[in-house]
Amino acid sequence: MSAAASDAPEAGAVLIEPAARADLPAIVAILARETLLGVRDSADPADFADYARAFDEIAADPRATLYVARLDGRVVGTFQLVFFRALLRHGMLLAHAEAVQVDPEVRGRGVGAAMMEFAIAEARRRGAGSLQLASNKQRLDAHRFYERAGFEKRLDGFKIDLAGP
Template sequence: MSVRDAGAPVAGAVTIEVAGRDDLPAIVAILAADRLFGARDTTDPAAMPDYERAFDAIAADPRLTLYVARAGGEVVGTFQLVLFHALLRHGALIAIAEAVHVHPDARGLGIGRAMMDFAIAEARRRGAASLQLTSNKKRLDAHRFYERAGFERRHEGFKIDLDDRV
């Protein structure tokens, strides 16, 4: 990862695009670099088939899109956009930004903002009534970032882990 070497924000040079299977190792490396909760993801080659199966399932589902953010030709961020209809709000289409991650070496350079601006625009373009996301309570910097990006704290989330691998 050499994006930080530039030393200046790169938001103007960030491109957001649908992830390809060849982006998978870089995406997994970004996820594995997150150590806030220990080693939940790994770049161990033995785990790659799990990530490949998940990527294939995401790519096959028209309600799901996995994106990458590139700067200087490198994958520096990733997020998934999930769209579904709810009965609430007269059957509104709801968008969720999931698994939003920027490589630790590229944080503070405008990558996350470019990804969220894209997610908001894409959700709007696809007719979503709202875009929501969740963020772990320990991610205080992320919370401040999301608020600066226009998100409001409206709900209290709950979760139960059903798989001991996560």
């Protein structure tokens, strides 16, 4: 079923929607372009099976959704929302945004802002008491962006990499 012309997003409008399997090459290409912390992801077709398995597992998890941001029909951003229950705060539902990335070619055009507005609204809609995300300490531009989007820098996080290089 196709959308009526009046339902189509206007040119230059950012559309946020759940990712489809067909979006996976574009998502991986965006992830692979982030090299501030070294090369961690790869758009090499030989590595695609790893991403396809992960996509299928995420898609099967009712607590997680992988989203894409489209600008004029093209995938230009991605993020994942994960919901989980904690005993903290009387068993509150919490939301976590992961792998927030915007294609460097379109940064500054409102894509990231649209993604975060959507994530906040979706977390509220699903009843989460908070939405959190982690950002590497070296990503200072991203930190300024998140603060403009309404996030507070409150936590010090710790991480141990358990996978090899």
